[in-house]
Each structure stands twice: as structure tokens, then as C-alpha cells.
Amino acid sequence: MDSSSTEAVPVMQEILLEFRAGKMCFEGKRVMPDTRKGLVRIGRGEEGLLHFQWLDRTQNVIEDDQIVFPDEAVFEKVNQASGRVYLLKFKTDDRKFFFWMQEPKAEDDQQLCISVNDYINRPLEFLEEEQSVASTPLQVSEGTVEENIPSSSSLRPVKLEDLQRILSNIESSDIDVDPDAGFGLGDLLKPDLIMPLLETLPLEQSLASYLPEGPWSPEDILELLQSPPFRQQVDSFTYVLRTGQIDLSQFGIDPSKYKFTVLSFLEALEDSVSKMSNSEAGQDEKDVRSESNLMDES
Known part of the structure; x- marks a missing residue:
């Protein structure tokens, strides 16, 4: 998920790490520093997922919020830069976020980098175990803006705001992740698979109610499906599906x-649609017979 200050940002249930750093913005092919005082915050949201956030430290406003799954990203120093520049780089797509350190002691940068990678790549169940005995978050900075965030509260059901229409009442589960789970939903969104469908089927009409108002071409829809925010929502759905943190009965399964x-989920949806089509066909046939009988009686 990629959120800005104009969107609703999840409340952090637990702050794991904070340090002062400004962000950097792309200007053409160059990356330029944003001169504002900033704060990087790593925390666990109410939904149980790990968030990497950047705040305007003066205004205490969260401008960037990324959900990071284990082994999905790496935080590293940009050796080509002359200053204390670091990069959050995602392995699954082309998202890159640059930061410049604002902590007074440059010698602490390496340890901060190690801590960031430790948290963003730590299995979620480890974060949950830590949360039950957590006391105070690791805060490198002094005098940074603080928020009243509960340090010990019971785990809530996982609810992904990005998938709220689909994932309601998601509960914790003891089901282990299947190591042979196979491909994810994101694998189905490759351009060579999607474009033929967009060009041959009236998908724009079927998807119209789920898209922002305005004309949508097949190319526009494909671009949306390939966008980092959408891909991360799909990855989030794949994750809760594989870990059993979803009530399949919501889909009539x-x-x-x-x-x-994912494969079993798609098979279940196919079976559900097939049953629905057969039911509708049977109802249509019944209606035709009823009309025929009425005509015979008349």
C-alpha cells in the first residue's frame, strides 16, 4: 500500500523503530533532497502488518506509508552518493524510496541500517510474539514527535483496509503456510496474459463500477493492474489467503x-460461477416452460 497525507493512514499499534531522516524526490532522472525535517517510522499496524512510514517531523503528518512483507524489500546505503543517502528498494517491483539521514551521529547509520533490515524482514509471527511482551519502542532520536500508541493490547483480527470490501472479519489462524503454495495472484496479472483478455472481452463494462469515473481503455486498465499500489494490494490478498487468515465462506466457498x-481458490471460484450459471440456466428453462404452458392453455 502506498498512502499519502490525504488518505486515511492506519494507526500504529506498536512502534518498533524511529530515526530522523529526510526523504528524496525524483526530478526527471535525478533524485533531489526534500529539505524538510523528517522521521522514518517502522511499526506494526492494527491489522498486524509491518509499515514503513515517513513523516514530516514539523507538522507530525504521515506522508508515505508502505506495507512491507518479509523478504520483500531491502534498506541499503547508496554508495554512489556523496552524502548519507539510503534506499528502500522492493524486490518484487520497481519501487524505490530514497532518504537522507538527519541523525547527528553518522557513525550510527550502519547500525540503523541493520535494524531496519532486521525489522522489515522479520517473520510476522515473530513481531506478534514480541508485541505480547513489548514495553517501549526502539527510538534512536531524542525530541522527536511522539504519539500515544498502546504498547500492549490484544491482537485484533487482520483487516486490510485496501481490501475491505472483500476481506471482512478476517481472523487469526494456526494454519501453516503451504511451502508448495505455488504462484500468487500477481502472477496472473502479467501483460502477456491480461492484454488479450482486455482486447477481446468487454472487461471495461464489467469493471466500470470498480473504477474511477471516466473513460478507460484496455491500456489504462493494464497500467492500473501493473501499478505498485495495486500490486501490493494483490500481494496482501495472496498473503492472507495462503496463511489461512480469510473466511472463504464470504465467497460462497x-x-x-x-x-x-491461489490455485485452489481460483478452482473454487470457477466451481461457484459454474454452479451459478447452471442455476440461472435452469431457472430460464423453467420460465420458458411456464410461458409455453400458459400459451397452450390460452
């Missing part, structure tokens, strides 16, 4: 008949 894998 009997959980006892299918596995928590």
Missing part, C-alpha cells in the same frame, strides 16, 4: 473442500 492456495 466451502473451506473444507479447498486448500489455502
